[in-house]
Amino acid sequence: MFTASHHAAWRHVLSLSRLREGENVIVLGAQAGRNQYKSIAVQVARELGGEPAYLEVENPNRLPKSAIPALRSADLLIDLSHAHDPLIRQLGQDGVRTLTVLEPPEILERMLPQQSDKARVDSAQKCIKAARKMRVTSAAGTDFEVALGELKGNSQYGFADDPGHWDQWPGAFVTTYSNDGSAQGQVVIDEGDILFPQKEYVRSPIKLLIEDGYIKAIEGGVDAKLLKATLESYNNPEVFAVSHLGWGLSRNCRWDALSYYNKQDVEGQDGRGFYGNFLFSTGPNLSGGGSRRAPLHLDIPLMGCSTFLDGVPMVVDGVVIPEDQRV
């Protein structure tokens, strides 16, 4: 049973997601998942005039044929399972809006998205689209450069309003993918920066030496050794590739949030969306329109970085600079 304020939060986010009278809504859960929002998602979708149904599958990363007609019928998919089946991307191409919801209730409410978040994220994505070079530096030693323009980026702002848009409540940030093979330099993951999916704060700096789009060496103490062991365990060079890059624009994120939860109870949108972070990542580039598959994807938000597009500052020492991206 959820509080009235939590119920109001669902109404707010499904309204921002433009849930209209008569729309088909599929709420997707996984058999082994907690699916804690299945009732409230269905209830609020019905209150707003939608035609909701709850669908639970054994493995959301391999959706069964029997589930496909229902999923294809959706106007809005509310995904409580974080499905990674390729069908989800296909549904997006066919216009289905997807809203993923995983975080605990108090994080959903604290980071409640607003319409204005979309405008700020759109402004940032416009800058990315126009740029041909991204450079990132930090006092910890990051000095890293990539070429842009061949692949597309993704925007998240916490609701799924436009046809085909995939989003997650909560979190506002922009990403893009570098031109294949263009990433050069070093990224220093400093003390207190975060590794996902490990959901761990780094305790000793990790230096990533990057050449021609791939991590070529990993230097540092125990955290560097653990990261190296993880990447090497896949015996697949593509896990060392640079994946999406961008910066956080969420209001009301808490960098320390992860330290208060058991790992299975939290997803980590506080870190990914943290206002003024640099979000570095490794592995695939499929969702940018590239062809690289990889069996592992790491998201690594870094604090206190400076990010420049064609020399124009977007973030300086963790502070968002352009007026139309600022809170």
Ligand SMILES: [Fe+2]
């Ligand atoms: Fe990612």
